[in-house]
Amino acid sequence: MQEPDITLVLGGARSGKSRLAERLTSEAAAARAARRVYIATAQALDAEMAARIDRHQAERGPGWATREVPFALADAIRAAGPEEVVLVDCLTLWLSNRLCALPDPLAADVLLEPEVEDLLDAISQARTSLILVSNEVGLGLVPETPLGRAFRDCAGRLNQRMASIAHRVAFVAAGLPLWLKRC
Template sequence: MKVLVTGGARSGKSGFAEAYAARLGDRGVYIATAQAFDEEMEARIELHRENRRNRGFHWDTTEEPYALAETLRTANAPVVLVDCLTLWLSNWLLRCEHEQDAERLIEHRIDELADAFGSMEGPVVLVTNEVGYGLVPEYKLGRIFRDLSGRMNQKLARTADQVFLVTAGIPVELKSQAFRL
């Protein structure tokens, strides 16, 4: 079972993804991609850790901001959850932003991730943000991020068995309802 969970910021994606993953196995590997560069981000990360502890499901947490495809391929658990792809993409974009072929390099990483996701045999739940609903970003880096994020989400949604959109804490399964041309 390959699952993609998307939605806006603070929409309830992570909580839903964790609860759904807990229904797919008796323990899991939680791959966290966030990096704490300031106190506010440290607090967000600690809140996520605390929420996981309080839900009563056993997670072995791996913090991996870059080597996500490799970490997925070696994850050994009844269920794997990755939170969040948007932060992983941000990590790569900030790391490569001054490279002349940054978009191509990151697209390659996205392809590696999609291949790893597609090759997983057990349940995998990926969490990502839906960032394309807002205004066109004013700065080039923001536009590149929005475009890469959209392409990444489309690629992973094609591979996923289920795709959920979480809005206002309400998950709606999308893929089974998708219109087919």
């Protein structure tokens, strides 16, 4: 059996990052004769988001085990076994979930640090290959609100830390991957 590895797929909204991550997961699972596991961090908090989640599940098709994990992502990664290849979609939704649950979201850097460290530890110790999806949110305008700026800053730092432990990092634009790192 191959050693577990970590791939980070970055991109903007509707860039094609999830499609690439799904393909990479399917290829890795086929090479290992492993199950494909989709860890979904989105929450269906309104009808539009529920429809979006349903559409994404239908587009993936059969053969995926889906685990809905809006908060306890590190635990879900630790629970994944070597007979699985895991796609996490996406880190920025997980971060948003965590940020909005804080008593003071503007202190996110300090308040989320233990959870980010725990997530990094879980990923580093994973017993399976992981494909992580995250939005690159720092390419646009400076957000208008303090909460928006706090989210952008936390997401940028999270992506940097994930990229530092990943074996491969791709940036996707217009459906095309640009490989930033391949180890």
